[in-house]
Amino acid sequence: MTTTTTATTTGSTTTAATTKTAATTPSTATSTATAPRGLVAQLTRAQARFLTGGVLLGILGVASTLVQPQLVAHLIEAVGRKEPIALLVTLLAVLFVADAALSATQGCLIGRAGENIVRDARVLLSGRVLRADLSYLNTQRQGDVHTRLVGDTALMKIALTQSLAQILLNGLIVLGGVVMMALIDVWLLLVTVGCLGVASVASIGVARGLRRAALVNRADTGEFGADLQRVLAALPTVKAAGAEGREEDRLAARADTVRRSGNRVTVLNALFSPVLNVGLQASLAAVMGIGMARVATTSLSVAEFTAFTMYLFYLVSPLVLVFLALGTYQQGRAAVQRVDELAGIPQEDAPAPDGGSGTAPAPVPDASGRPAAASPAPDGGHPAVEFRDVGFGYGDRTVLDAVSFTVPRRGLTALVGVSGAGKTTVFQLIERFYRPGRGAVLLDGRDIAHLSTAEIRDGVGYVQQDSAAMRGTLRENIVYAAPDATEADIEEAVELAGLTHVVAALPDGLDTPLGDHGIGLSGGQRQRLCVARALLQKPAVILLDEATAHLDSEAEAALRDSLRRIARRCAVVAIAHRISTVVEADRIVVLDEGRVRAVGTHAQLVRDDALYGRLAAAQFADGARAGAAAEAAAGTPSGQPAVGVAG
Structure with a gap:
């Protein structure tokens, strides 16, 4: 059973914020109340029922997948011995249907868990932002806060549910396939593992680079979003100052930065399949060559070779998906980190424990x-x-x-x-x-x-x-x-x-x-x-x-x-x-x-x-001049009182 997921990277930013602490001597106390660390992990554990159900169904699907090559081998042997094959064909059909049903149900459960995690994260984060310490929140770029609430939580869902499920379930298929291949022929397995091992090590290196590149890209994207929000919030001022061109150039420069870091993510993403495919193709070529030679010398039966080859083909898609999911998970880890950071935003302090009242008024x-x-x-x-x-x-x-x-x-x-x-x-x-x-x-x-x-x-x-x-x-x-x-x-x-x-x-x-x-x-x-x-x-x-x-x-x-x-x-x-x-x-x-x-x-x-006398005198003088101007404009006869500032 294999599961495919398409992930779209949503932009965000990691803006290094310097907290403006309201302080005199002594310094003003700033709220430091924070959410429990590992908030995302807590939200994930809250969906354990759906996640566990999805994983269990996935494991059943893995078992169904791993049994199929063995049944095909028995089918080949039965045909060779001219034995009845109706039962084997029926059992294979049942396994194919069960595999599809288990895959669909597992996907629904995992997807529902993901949506619940995103909903809970957005509700909790929204509440923490609304109750945040204002002196701290004013130091943050509002576009970054918005992107963490919307974009990072969406990518977090993919990382915590679909990507992890793919890594686990497709990893089980790979592990189970390797075990079954070892039972068939250890030497052919060693050839396969040797070719795939080199490709896997290279893919892991690409995954690590992808995480770093994704973090930079999300920061750059968030900077663009924050600047765009700044301009939109002050659009009348921008127009009145004739600054459209300057702001357009500024946004274009931000967009160029996002493009450059995004291109690096694209390149590293694109390297996943080719790096892994080289190992898979080398493995397939070696297995086909060595296996056919051994079939010719009768040291390996046709049924065993067919089953081994089927397991190898069964490894291809799950192995690719495992590494693709690793790439997506590496990107999602950046989102998880940023969501956890937002969850720790300082909150307005609760009342002091004593709840006491003030004493007598000071002078x-x-x-x-x-x-x-x-x-x-x-x-x-x-x-x-x-x-x-x-x-x-x-x-x-x-x-x-x-x-x-x-x-x-x-x-x-x-x-x-x-x-x-x-x-x-x-x-x-x-x-x-x-x-x-x-x-x-x-x-x-x-x-x-x-x-x-x-x-x-x-x-x-x-x-x-x-x-x-x-x-x-x-x-x-x-x-x-x-x-x-x-x-x-x-x-x-x-x-x-x-x-x-x-x-x-x-x-x-x-x-x-x-x-x-x-x-x-x-x-x-x-x-x-x-x-x-x-x-x-x-x-x-x-x-x-x-x-x-x-x-x-x-x-x-x-x-x-x-x-x-x-x-x-x-x-x-x-x-x-x-x-x-x-x-x-x-x-x-x-x-x-x-x-x-x-x-x-x-x-x-x-x-x-x-000081007050000067302020009052200046304003009343201005008011008198304004009243005189209004009187002249209206043609008020001299000596009649004009309507002016109350004094």
Whole structure:
């Protein structure tokens, strides 16, 4: 019984990633939780029932195959003695049919095991990527991660099931055939083994070279895929910069590299059959010559020579398949290695064992920047968010240094500062995308180091600066964080986010489909969609990172009104470059070079803090000029107030 499999090498990459460890002095802790080593082996063992069944059926098929030449020899002898042959012919026919049935069933079982392994690997790896430590994942090429999940798992299936099954079963045929040939004539067997041995050693050398070449080719292919994904993700920028030609040349260079390494794999693959065939042809020629001479001298019967020759022919296909399967397995080993590496991607840490709460609030700066004791929340509970002497950085670059402040359980708290002051990093620490190098971040009085990610993100709604929206309907995007939300809750979130008129104007309302990245909505509408999504979570804290960046003055005014209403029910923390967005904030935290410079209201900070005063004065001056320009364009009579930035 022989089994044939065609394997297609799927491209991937092995990208040497340097982990960007978020760290200050001391270094920020990075999650090192990894999957058990040998994940692929575990998944394979889980399919032991199908694999064992397939192998057992294959062994029966091997036995059926090895018996056939002996029956043919008996048939020849029976014909020579003029004995009845009906039983022998019938038995041979039954063996032929059984061989085919066993082969088909064995192939189905092995194939099913392979599909199960791929499914389990993709599900597990997808989960580990989704729960990966973000600081580590951001250092990886996303195209490489995608290729490992799709291409490497497919090649892994072939290596772990079909290739191994072929090596085992066809190897048994070869071994059994050699034993049967030895029983017939040892000298002819030695001639055969001598010729095949040289070819086999050469083939093993080719197989080793093929594995190395396949690893390089998969790395090159993955680099091409990663570069292609990079370009597609930024295609509007590429077009706007007129960089199509440069990117085309870059991709062409990557494709040339893949071609060169692929050609080496092709050459080594192509060498398998010729190298082995030389040995087979030499064996066949020697056996035919020596065997016929011995038949002529009657030292070997015609029936024995026929059986020996049949076994030799039976060895040809299985032996070729064994070495081809070895080649495929060598390529698949590279995929298995890469899948195991992806399975070991660091995960977000689980809660600390003690699950303890934070202690009393640390001192926070007052409006003048001097430390002052933090007051408890108005309702007597803990602050919604508290930073205690937090330090954080990337490598040697400090981003936050000894940052301490609190966010009340109700009201609007704004983070203000020049670009690079660390405002977005504060949000990422609250979400525990990264961990502080020192100090602690508390939610409702509990250190987030001791909370699960589910507890943190159920209680914190996050509206990102880039207004992430996905392909799907508007409704699917809004309920993404709360899939079981009621219609009443959805309507309330839509109204609070200022999306009511937008939804009413869409052809299918909430069921209007959006393209990739929310295509179909303007930038400002996508931002309000994300606000509605966060509101639907009903979190204790909502983080708004530049939520008004893409809004016009009218939309910004509407969102400010919404924020006032939202802030009555939960804590709202907003990052804003526009001072007009936060002039009515209950508390404004001014960050400067990674430190809390001042805390207070707009009026207090304009009076007491020079940096905030300069920021406010510059923006209101810009707003006044814009208002004057609008007044002139509209022909507003002198002396009448123009609509400008709120101040």
